[in-house]
Amino acid sequence: MLTTKLKVVFSVAVAVAFSVFAETKFATIDLEQIVKLHPNTEADKKLLEKTLQEYTSQADAAEAAALAARKALEAAANEVRNPALSEKARKTAEADAKAKYEAARTAEQTLVETKRNLQRRLTEQEVMMLKRTIDEIEDVIAKYAKEKGLSAVVPTTGAKLGVSPAFIWSDPALDITADIMKIMKIEDKVVEEKAKAEAKQ
Numbered sequence: 001m002l003t004t005k006l007k008v009v010f011s012v013a014v015a016v017a018f019s020v021f022a023e024t025k026f027a028t029i030d031l032e033q034i035v036k037l038h039p040n041t042e043a044d045k046k047l048l049e050k051t052l053q054e055y056t057s058q059a060d061a062a063e064a065a066a067l068a069a070r071k072a073l074e075a076a077a078n079e080v081r082n083p084a085l086s087e088k089a090r091k092t093a094e095a096d097a098k099a100k101y102e103a104a105r106t107a108e109q110t111l112v113e114t115k116r117n118l119q120r121r122l123t124e125q126e127v128m129m130l131k132r133t134i135d136e137i138e139d140v141i142a143k144y145a146k147e148k149g150l151s152a153v154v155p156t157t158g159a160k161l162g163v164s165p166a167f168i169w170s171d172p173a174l175d176i177t178a179d180i181m182k183i184m185k186i187e188d189k190v191v192e193e194k195a196k197a198e199a200k201q
Helices: 002-023 031-037 039-080 087-148 177-183 189-200
Strands: 026-030 152-157
Touching: 026 031, 026 087, 026 177, 031 039, 031 087, 031 152, 031 177, 039 087, 087 152, 087 177
Parallel strands: 026 152
Antiparallel strands: none
């Protein structure tokens, strides 16, 4: 008797869940495609390349300084091993080698810290740029969803952006990517060129 009641309750719960889901209006969107074609992305890419060049120059300078310090240390160490040195000259050479060792260690630490800090700053800049673009897109999506009475807009792609796709498959008719791109005046040059080529045939 109890088992029968549980089955009935479960059946009712499933029916209600499917009823609510059926009444829910949702759409899907290719977020990666919009981000890729957004004007910010190309501009940000160029800025990041310029920043990378500047950071690379700074890292190269730190690496050159570390290399020079290592060579100076090697020369000082060789001088300490010089059998022709007097006792006084050897002590002076040892003191110089010790100073060169400290300088080389400092240069190596500076090199490591410089590379780490530059990488961190570059990553932060890239994340900030991407967030700005996604925020702009999400604002448009939210406004569109409210106007169309949508309960949810689900990404079909987004792994490259740190967003996990919610569906394995969805009806292409639910996709609003083209609508959002049109609102944001984002052009898909590849699609446009293909359409023009087909029109000429």
